[in-house]
Amino acid sequence: MYRTHTCGELRLEHQGTETTLAGWVQRKRELGGMTFVDLRDRYGITQLVFDENTSSELTDKLKKIGREYVIQATGLVRERSSKNKNIATGDIEIDVKALNVLSASATPPFTIEDESDGGDDIRMKYRYLDLRRNPVRENLVLRSNMAHAIRSYLNEQQFIETETPVLIKSTPEGARDFVVPSRMNEGEFYALPQSPQTFKQLLMVAGFDRYYQIVKCFRDEDLRADRQPEFTQIDCEMAFVEQEDVLNTFEGLTKHLFKTIKNVEVTDFPRMPYSEAIANYGSDKPDTRFEMLINDLTEVVKGKDFKVFDEAEFIGGICATGCAEYTRKQLDALTNWVKRPQIGAKGLVYVKCNEDGTFKSSVDKFYAQEDLQQWAAGCNAQPGDLILVLSGDKSHTLDALGALRLEMGKQLGLMDKNTFKPLWVVDFPLLEWDEETQRHYAMHHPFTAPKPEDIALLDTEPGKVRANAYDLVINGVEIGGGSVRIFDSELQAKMFSLLGFTKEEAEAQFGFLMNAFKFGAPPHAGIAFGFDRLVSLFAGLDTIRDVIAFPKNNAGRDVMIDSPSTISDAQLDELNLRVELKNK
């Protein structure tokens, strides 16, 4: 060992102890013949004091060291004359007698402090230096602690952590697979798993009863903000359970995490049907930290010769409490905000509910005070409130109102990062219709079971079939999702056919699963949590990148190691591959 103690360990009670510390030089300052060095390691910071009278050898060495040098220092622990209450070791300092420079450091490209002066790009290139910063490292420590708490809880609940293969088989459904050419099987490819879905179902067929895994998954998608080509899931499956059993088990896990990691007690998670989430929040991942529900005003506002509303499929409003005093400028800004292409509204109608009981709206020439009174009633608005109304086709208008609601929540400070409002969104549609390809897609995945009472609709109105599928949503973020699975090979075959698979395609892709179902498959259901997202929620961060040790950028590149990169012709040749660039 290069040290007897860590830099976060020494206290007044160690006074007089000889100690050897090792770490990085955070700061060095001279003061009348004395030099003070803040020595940093993962565990804390300890002040070293060098007296220039100790020895010339010590003084010479000391002169050479600078920021981020790695040193080893030996001396006696003594009480500080001026204590530092900001750090745990602030009562003591080390009177250094011997110094050993273990490693020199060039000047780092940005400051290694809690607040750094480095931009995103440079910090990514030198990620190993960025990770030295306390807040960055603490996110990773949180991640490690959360992973362990999750495992301990699930092991306690009889779950078996089982590793499923990373080199699997490509499936054309859903997002793109990353593929891996096989050298030993010429012309063939493995694929990296987008999730261990079929394997965990096979483990249920195998009688494992309760499975989990914290596991890397892969998706070759064009990266939107906050997506990574490789990400981590808490992947779980249970046999002989119904939907409520899964919800209760993982509600238990989530509460346990809030309690043990953040010391927060959260209330029982409400179950909200998908249709209600869409109607009230304009989103299938409602942020329920604040109300401001969407109100359907379609019936109330029609028939007053305001053409925009009369022609709209849907008119909805939200009530921003206490915002009647919004200025023209603020209202214009909101109007511009909803007109942005991401939101796509044509315009914004407002009604100010004045304190004196009167109303002032942007459509006063069409609506009398009594009309607006009805709007206010429809939105539960009180004097002092502001009603914001959007119109258009139903689905887009609800989306836009949902986005506007979140924007107002943000502006009004209703989204406190230390308040946590989890809920289960349930009763998702089984299928979604895609206009472009004119076919149904599985809303969750092709293995999701329809609600038994809706199975008859599969043949007649498949779009109306609800699934036994559920999402865990916390503060407007989808943390996890899952479903009860089909465990009957015939129903599974029917689903594949509804999704446009030919019998041959289904057999080639999922034959092994349907085959497995022929040998006694138990009813089963499962869930997967986005672990990166869960950690970032707990860390109070907006991006998952900050909870990943070595993330990739939006082009899927690791700029630190400069990957991906070209490979040699010999490698390509062994793999029976030739690169053919289209743009060269």
Add this chain to the structure above:
Amino acid sequence: MYRTHTCGELRLEHQGTETTLAGWVQRKRELGGMTFVDLRDRYGITQLVFDENTSSELTDKLKKIGREYVIQATGLVRERSSKNKNIATGDIEIDVKALNVLSASATPPFTIEDESDGGDDIRMKYRYLDLRRNPVRENLVLRSNMAHAIRSYLNEQQFIETETPVLIKSTPEGARDFVVPSRMNEGEFYALPQSPQTFKQLLMVAGFDRYYQIVKCFRDEDLRADRQPEFTQIDCEMAFVEQEDVLNTFEGLTKHLFKTIKNVEVTDFPRMPYSEAIANYGSDKPDTRFEMLINDLTEVVKGKDFKVFDEAEFIGGICATGCAEYTRKQLDALTNWVKRPQIGAKGLVYVKCNEDGTFKSSVDKFYAQEDLQQWAAGCNAQPGDLILVLSGDKSHTLDALGALRLEMGKQLGLMDKNTFKPLWVVDFPLLEWDEETQRHYAMHHPFTAPKPEDIALLDTEPGKVRANAYDLVINGVEIGGGSVRIFDSELQAKMFSLLGFTKEEAEAQFGFLMNAFKFGAPPHAGIAFGFDRLVSLFAGLDTIRDVIAFPKNNAGRDVMIDSPSTISDAQLDELNLRVELKNK
């Protein structure tokens, strides 16, 4: 929930309780108007009893079910008249009143019993059925329990579990990488990690201090027996430590596992220099469950006109205790055994140490009794023992003697699976010379630090430089290996140059690491355990395949899902790739 209890849970104290169980039909037998069904789940087996007088509906349902059907049965727990002491629930049975068939089963292709009648290939194809068998599932439960015990121990010791990326960069050194074409970065490839080596070193530079990860690694090698293209490592790294600190930490972990998982106390692990392991055991992974050391007889046997010995670089013998009575047939079999190409010896010389103090050897015409007396002294042989002698060039002869020693250990029953003899092999050579390519290769990897006292030899006799490298060996199996790392960019550059890298190649491949070392790298060292191998050792198995849920066969194929497979032209096109088969 489809059940109120599991099939392993009910005891006499539950008598009279109404219970619902769900599981698989293990066995069904009729006996005078009663039908007995053994119902199985992961937790055990419970006997169900159906009385044909209960209801005709029940009897009708019962008729249809067979082996591996999934059923749900409700009834009262009652005491059995004839108890079964072999199972935990053997005191009770369920008097079934209601039966629900959850899933039918075709006749499984092999019996789902502890001992199956299925061959390897069919069990692999139907792996989900093989996993239903208790001994197979128990291996996976053991694996899960070991992983959790390891994590709990390391977390307790302040290790941070940190996930490193799976999509990294190809490095030409060592074994072949699996590569992953990047769609977004045209013509470029990621590689799958053979180990997270450079990332864990960067985490030390980042000040993480103690890192571990239980992580999948990948090697595209021609698969020898008991290799898998994807395998799992317990990967660890520590900063500010010396070799002994790492050995002590992981000796602690290993002892903890033996204690908590197997309730076995193992003694302190000896440290054995590599040179001693080779000289005494003919192996760098000595099985120390038994002695039978190799004795150097080179000086003793030369000069008696026996040309084979006189011309040999090295002559060595082992003493098989109590084997003087071996028959001609046994000795011929041993001779043939050492002559097999895998061993490659030219012949085998033996000396029987008779009970009467005389000797009988296969080279009696060259050696007098007094000569053989000297051999016996050199091998510590007693009357009744058998000396087996091989000769040739030193390195191959030691190898062959090591193999012969293991064979004799096996024949003599000296390798008890329930005896565990761990040790550390230390002081490995830094480099090994490859005749074929006429260059040095790193014995561990290019980041391993030479022993400080041997650094001077790097320029003059690099083959003699010893490394601060170590292996954990248990019962002749290499369970883990690691080293103290180079943390100085100049020494690292020198290593790369010794290994035949040009400056440009070293920069392109490992520039990020050498760059990182310029910003204050701490001294650090680490280790990686082969987790598959560790579990199979604990399970008493000879192959790692049995502790992997979904292993691949020797051609790297998953025969259950039929992977790898071809991918579509559209997929290839998106990846800018063309397959060019040489043999078509």
